[in-house]
Amino acid sequence: MGSDSSVASTGLPSKVFGALHLLVSLGIILAMDKLLKKAFVEAAIKFPSALFGMFCTFAVLTILDSVVPKAAEGLMNFFEPALLFIQRWLPLFYVPSLVVLPLAVKDVPAASGAKICFILVGGWLASLCVAGFTAISVRKMVKTEMIPAEPMAKPSPFTSLEMWTWSGIFLASFVGALYYPTALGTSARTCLPFLLSSTVLGYLVGSGLPSAVKKVFHPIICCAVSADLAAIAFGYLSKSGLDPVLGDYLTKAASNPGAGDILMGFLGSVIISFAFSMFKQRKLVKRHAAEIFTSVIISTLFSLYSTALIGRLIGLEPNLTISILPRCITVALALSIVSLFEGVNSSLTAAVVVLTGLVGANFVQAVLDKLGFNDPIARGIATASSAHGLGTAALSAKEPEALPFCAIAYALTGIFGSIICSVPAVRQSLLAIVG
Template sequence: MDFNKNEALREVLVEANATNSAGASDRFQKVVGVCHLLVSLGVILSMDYFLKRAFVAAAIKFPSALFGMFCIFSVLLILDCFAPPMAIKAMAFFEPATMFIQRWLPLFYVPAMVVLPLAVKDIPAASGAKIVFIIVGGWLASCCVAGYTALTVRNIVKTEMIPAEPMEKPPPFSTFEIASWSVIFLVFFIIAYFFPIALGTTARTSLPFLLAATVLGYMIGSRLPSSVKSLLHPIVCCALSADLAAMAFGYVSRIGLDAVLGDYLTKVPSNPGAGDILMGFLGSVIISFAFSMFKQKRLVKRHAAEIFTSVILSCIFSLYSTAFVGRIVGLEPALTVSILPRCITVALALSIVSLFEGANSSLTAAAVVLTGLIGANFVQALLDKLRLNDPIARGIATASSAHGLGTAALSAKEPEALPFCAIAYALNGIFGSLLCSVPVVRRSLTLIAGQVLM
């Protein structure tokens, strides 16, 4: 009997030791994972920082992050040709950073939407109606141009489709994360109201609670049902959350909404607001596109004719038709220039309008998001009506006309179109940035829009 008891006790101790060892191993792996994320993300952030400084010092008017993206993509292609194991190791090293950016991607270009009330308050209602007309009509036309171009080239080359590389999805936000950020928001809102001196003045006072409100809005928006997301996209939910927090603080502190929003996005490096912190990641977002494109390199190479032809023609059409229609309907030149990159993802659209004098970046962000929301709701029905049934044509038409939001909506229902959406989504922004970086093209667009060149 005693022997059996001792044997049972020994088994319990062995099992307990094994459990403790497993727990210690899991904790160690988590620490290693966090360190891996910080290092890989730090490398991308550092690259973006030093490229910006170098381009400013050299007075180069070209998006420095786009140059960085091309450099990384080129290096990966060279490694893949001469040392494939090195390319695999490089992709594995940067995977935590790219997954982090993918998980938080919309959050980084929301600030321009948050301060939209400041940007549009002086825009007349008639001009607003013209902008909406251009955006809706432009989305429809761009979708047709991209879709039919892709279908025409597809019928000519007749290349058989190959399966795409699987794209890993980031994990959803947990209830614990939402609860934690809710507590952070409430704590810093109270501190900012009762003890503003403790946090400093102006933008620093409202930075923590406005940053928490923005993050919280994005988390809640991403957890909404799909049927609700089609109308209230996480980007919109995120911007509304920050605006409501700013409105509440402006009311209780009696300093007004405009003052709080002015502190949200200061564009002053010495006194950054919550929006400045988030938009500081935009360059890193663009650089990270290189890894997504490299992952689908086989698909790009096999269907290069359909992809590049339709993306290039659609991008040229989108830019010049927007400038032309804006001139025809009598929209103010500065507003027309602001909505030129309406079909390009916000991260790159904001880089593009920074090249044009007098452009309103907040209006650019709003135009891009509105275009995406229209595409997310109606692109599938439109493609069906146009009888564009080929997945390549559907994917390219969606991404070229409604960028990321339209891509997300279509890919959820038609996964076979996702890789073409992703490729066209990136290439459309890249080609648009390259095109607008050419001085002759910028001058022609501004002249067509009716802007007087100085």
């Protein structure tokens, strides 16, 4: 019976088997995130559910590794297709907040917008310096020799077939939405196919641009521009205007999701996937724990409290200051953090986080060189602690030796930020500073 099943499985075309493997492994992570989110809402637990899922996954892997190492290795191998999928499409999950930026900033006064930009750029640079100098100082004290990191698998590059396929989907769905606007029911469902395909198409085009162009025109900006142009074109041709179309892009309604809701639905899975990357680099984390944890804790506290203080000193409205507190924390957890406060603009939170990442992605290497941060540990930690995933992706593309420290610090910054903000006394102290 066992041999028959193995013959049947090996008889399947490898692409079909690979697709099934991806669907099952990714489906389990998505289902885990959804079930935990539902359970936490019903229990009125404020702590981020995806973070709890990450801790549970990491605990299971660690226990299995100490009891049955082969089982832990098998689990890692089983989920690898899902992890590569998340890594391949990660920037897309940040895009919705940039696409709807015109709606998010509509009620923000121009003077307040200028203050937010000042905090965003100045805060990024300050956080990078604090994290980098802390890492260097601790490195000098502990004098730990570096060990090679575990090799990290890379997702496959995009193909011309994918480009043409998504182009066809966009054209067909755009024309269909124009001429048959009620075919799918609600306006959000009508716009979903062409808005989603235009976003993906923008990412494919942006990813294929020359490196020199990417420094100015990051793929994530290309995504947002592509989706916004599609929204503008549809709003003009359908005479509905831009705002309703953008409103359908990110509805935040589970019963009537838009393209942006579909993409942001993966953010919880991104957090859970941190467990696998941290487990893979557990030896590195253990060996350089002093540098990593000290830098992450100090830079995260600095980021939160300095944002609150500067916001008050320059006269930024308290609700806007609270909205941008987690500027250096990855979107999924930043949104969880601001949900702990009242009266915040979560769309602004997501947009500021993404813009911080874009600033880091474009300037991090030049600034690190200027500051004389030559140690891979310091470069990796400083980048991830100040510009999370987008900064990490930009640095790791050219400095693979810094990638493990980027990935670890990227995850730990969000984890520590979420934990510390879950403490009522910390939230009260931040609110007191904001005023």
